[in-house]
Amino acid sequence: MSIRVRVPTPLRNVTGGLADLEATAPTVLACFGELETQFPGFSDRVLEENGEVRRFVNVFVNGEDIRFLDGLNTALKSGDELSIVPAMAGG
Amino acid sequence: MGYTQGLVCRECGAKYDLAPLHVCEACFGPLEVSYDYDAIRASISREEIERGPQTVWRYRKLLPVEDEPIVDLQTGCTPLIRADNLGRELGLRNLYIKNDTVNPTFSFKDRPVTVAATRARAFGFSTIACASTGNLAAAVAAHAAKANMRCVVFIPDNLEPSKIVNIAVYGPTVVGIRGGYDDVNRLCAEIADRYGWAFVNINLRPYYAEGSKTLAFEVAEQLGWRAPDAVVVPTASGALFTRIARGFQELADVGLISRATPRMGLAQAAGCSPIVSAYEADSLTIRPVKPSTIAKSLAIGNPADGYYCLKTIKETNGFAGSVSDEEIVDGMRLLARTEGIFAETAGGVSIGVLKKAALAGQLDPDETVVVYVTGNGLKTPEAVAEHARITLTINANMQEFESSMSEHSLLEPVPA
Numbered sequence: 001m002s003i004r005v006r007v008p009t010p011l012r013n014v015t016g017g018l019a020d021l022e023a024t025a026p027t028v029l030a031c032f033g034e035l036e037t038q039f040p041g042f043s044d045r046v047l048e049e050n051g052e053v054r055r056f057v058n059v060f061v062n063g064e065d066i067r068f069l070d071g072l073n074t075a076l077k078s079g080d081e082l083s084i085v086p087a088m089a090g091g
Numbered sequence: 092m093g094y095t096q097g098l099v100c101r102e103c104g105a106k107y108d109l110a111p112l113h114v115c116e117a118c119f120g121p122l123e124v125s126y127d128y129d130a131i132r133a134s135i136s137r138e139e140i141e142r143g144p145q146t147v148w149r150y151r152k153l154l155p156v157e158d159e160p161i162v163d164l165q166t167g168c169t170p171l172i173r174a175d176n177l178g179r180e181l182g183l184r185n186l187y188i189k190n191d192t193v194n195p196t197f198s199f200k201d202r203p204v205t206v207a208a209t210r211a212r213a214f215g216f217s218t219i220a221c222a223s224t225g226n227l228a229a230a231v232a233a234h235a236a237k238a239n240m241r242c243v244v245f246i247p248d249n250l251e252p253s254k255i256v257n258i259a260v261y262g263p264t265v266v267g268i269r270g271g272y273d274d275v276n277r278l279c280a281e282i283a284d285r286y287g288w289a290f291v292n293i294n295l296r297p298y299y300a301e302g303s304k305t306l307a308f309e310v311a312e313q314l315g316w317r318a319p320d321a322v323v324v325p326t327a328s329g330a331l332f333t334r335i336a337r338g339f340q341e342l343a344d345v346g347l348i349s350r351a352t353p354r355m356g357l358a359q360a361a362g363c364s365p366i367v368s369a370y371e372a373d374s375l376t377i378r379p380v381k382p383s384t385i386a387k388s389l390a391i392g393n394p395a396d397g398y399y400c401l402k403t404i405k406e407t408n409g410f411a412g413s414v415s416d417e418e419i420v421d422g423m424r425l426l427a428r429t430e431g432i433f434a435e436t437a438g439g440v441s442i443g444v445l446k447k448a449a450l451a452g453q454l455d456p457d458e459t460v461v462v463y464v465t466g467n468g469l470k471t472p473e474a475v476a477e478h479a480r481i482t483l484t485i486n487a488n489m490q491e492f493e494s495s496m497s498e499h500s501l502l503e504p505v506p507a
Contacts, residue, residue, distance in 0.1 A: 008284050010116040019285065045119075055376075055398060056102070056119035060277060063270075065393065067379055083281060086114040088121040089293045090222050090276035091328020091395050 001078035003031060008086055014041045023082075028059060029072040031082060046084060056087045093157040094131050098122040098297055101399075109155075111214050111289065113296040121395075122297050124155040132345040137316055140347075147202055147305040153341055154206055154305075155298045162208035162238040166194050166201035167305055171313035171461070176429035177442075181449040185459045187319070189310055190432055196257065197467035198388075198435075199331065200230035203302035204291055208234040210298040211289035217241055220288045222279035224272045224327065224388045225254035226466055231291055232261035243288065245275045251387060251471050271382055273393045292330075300330045307338025310461050311348050318348055320458035321409075323356040323445045325437040325465055326366060327389040329396030332357055335463070336403045353461075355409035356453075357400055358444035360384035360436075364413040366397045371411075375401050385416045385474050386436040388466055410453050414443030422446065423468065423475055433468030441465075 005021040012019060016039070025031040036043040048054055051072075059066045060083040066074045076082065098107040102120030113122055135152050143149030147167035170190045178186035194201040204227070211219050218241040221231045228244035235242035244258060248267030259265050268275045283293040291299045311318055318339045324332045336355050343351035359367045362384030365377050377397035382390035394400070404411055414422065422442030427433050434442075445462045448454050468475070483499070485491045496502045 006281060008114075008280075010114050010119055013116065054119055056114070056121070058277070058393070063274065063277065065273070065277075065379055068381070083277070085277055085280045086119050087393075088114055088119070088296065088395050089280040089283075090272075091292055091330040091391060 003076050003078065003080045003082055005031065005035065006081065006083040008084055010086065011042070011045055011084060014039050014045060023076075024078075026076060027072070028061065028066055028074045028076065028082065031076060032072075058085045058087045059083070060085060093155070094127045094152055095155050095157070096125045096127055099125045111211075111216075111294045113294050124297050124301055126153070126155075128341075128344055135345055135347065137312075137347060140312065147205060147302065147309075150305055150308045153308070153345070155301050156206065156209055157213065159209060159213040162205060162212060162234050164195035164201060164205065164233060164237055166205045168309060169193050171310055172430065172432070174430050174462075177426065180425070180429060181446055182456050183449055183454060183460055184457055187310075187314075187459070187461045188426075188430060188432060189306065189461055189463045191306065191463065191465045192432065192434055192438070192467035196226075196229040196233045197470060198226035198230065199303065199306060199463075199465040200226045201233075202305050203227075203299040203330075204230040204234050206302035207231075207289070207291035207295045207299035208238055208240070210295055211291070212238055212240065214289065216287070216289035218243060218288045220244065220279070220283075220290045221292050222272070222276045222290070223258075223292075224390060225250050225258065226388050226470070227292065228258040228263070228265070229254070229261070232258055232263040235263060236261045245279050247271050247275055247387075251473060253470050253472060254387075257470060272391050273379070273382075276391075276393075296330075300334050303331045303334035304338030304341065306331070306463060307335045308342060311339065311342050314459065314461075316348055318342070318350055319353045319461040321354040321356055321454055321460050323358050323441050323448065323460070323462045325386075325389060325441045325463065326357045326359055326394075326400065327363075327391040328394045329366060329400040331463075331465070333396050333399045333403055336407060352407045355403050355407045356444065356448055357404060357409065357411040358440050359411070359413045360386040360389050360419060360440050361413040361415045362386075363390050363392055365392060366394055366400050367411045367413045369397065369401055370404060377401075384419075384436075385471075386419055386440050387471075388435060388437045389440060410448060412444040412447050414440055414447065418443040420474055420478070424478060426464065427468070427475075432464060434464045435466035435468055435471040436474050437466050438464040438468070439474070
């Protein structure tokens with residue numbers, strides 16, 4: 001078992017077109033780091049230079065916005081689902 | 092022929108063709124429709140608009156469509172009512188209400204949806220969909236019926252009973268999601284990314300949002316081609332608020348009015364006020380909240396356009412305020428009692444924040460103020476039900492009538 005990462009269309013040009021990835025890192029931030037080694041450029045697309053999540057990106061763990069959890073330090077475990085979703089939706 | 096040039100990223104300026112796309116691939120910023128304003132300015136006129144249909148489509152040159160047939164339920168050209176009774180209570184001598192409760196599906200959402208449904212059909216979609224707090228789903232389902240399109244709408248499963256009836260009657264597939272709107276929205280964003288449906292407020296968002304500009308166009312035309320001094324707008328995601336501001340700006344840009352944007356007043360329910368909180372903290376960063384308010388149509392805790400709302404408030408020297416559930420109900424009753432307009436809970440939010448702004452001196456007594464009332468009271472009757480009952484019940488008997496009326500001091504003699 002591992003963590004499933006759901007990748008939105010705008011990011012798939014760095015994941016070789018893949019919409020679903022797998023990771024094993026223990027936190028959200030570490031997960032982005034793990035994916036960066038597999039897909040160079042991944043982290044830059046999701047995080048600002050200051051290390052925060054980009055203004056127009058929302059990150060969810062099992063459907064909950066990480067801003068209601070521990071942010072980028074939110075813990076991950078096997079079986080979790082991490083979704084990266086463009087913020088400019090709805091309304 | 093239309094006047095659209097393409098899509099452009101509001102943040103980084105990257106350009107895209109007119110397609111069902113809403114997010115910039117480079118920076119995740121929002122894509123917006125760009126227009127050839129020089130060509131519009133050269134061809135548009137007040138007279139041409141005034142000869143047009145009594146619908147939002149009289150402003151077609153400023154909407155993102157080409158030559159395709161319109162999906163049209165005759166939306167728009169709703170009344171702008173001079174509100175002298177309400178104005179007297181609030182100390183405002185030039186107060187107007189934009190009564191958008193009387194659109195085909197009884198909320199302003201028909202405006203963005205007539206544009207989005209028209210584009211959806213032109214793009215070749217056969218299924219139209221949305222994430223909704225209720226009003227949008229009704230508008231989408233009705234336009235789908237008219238356009239002979241399949242329709243799937245996603246709503247929180249705890250919506251008001253009247254709202255569900257107002258959606259389901261048009262025959263869509265109604266998917267209730269356990270959770271709030273933000274859960275609905277997150278799921279729909281993921282669905283829209285993987286399946287070929289036209290989600291009006293996700294992949295068609297650049298077109299959809301443009302329809303709300305007509306709430307500025309109509310007000311300016313109804314005031315005799317001028318912008319008001321200040322407006323109050325009920326706000327959830329912020330798409331309506333930012334597009335009303337842009338609508339006034341565009342009219343100035345194409346030469347139809349002389350002065351541009353009014354002071355933009357943003358109204359939220361206190362139980363879901365992430366934009367007001369950021370405004371009060373003088374921040375441009377929205378902290379999402381878990382909504383808890385009777386104004387369910389405004390219960391969006393993670394507002395997509397929140398950042399741009401905050402910028403618009405700053406740019407227009409505007410203001411923002413919030414009201415409690417009790418103040419929302421009071422606002423609904425005040426509006427009904429003074430102006431004869433029965434608005435849904437979001438209308439109570441508008442009136443409540445208008446009242447606060449007037450009492451706080453944020454509105455000058457003589458300036459022209461327009462308050463937007465965007466949804467019909469029959470969508471949320473339970474909010475005022477305990478205050479709206481039979482006054483008294485009697486037998487069909489004259490004596491009983493006279494004695495009970497005397498108690499209420501209501502009897503008047505026949506005029507001589």
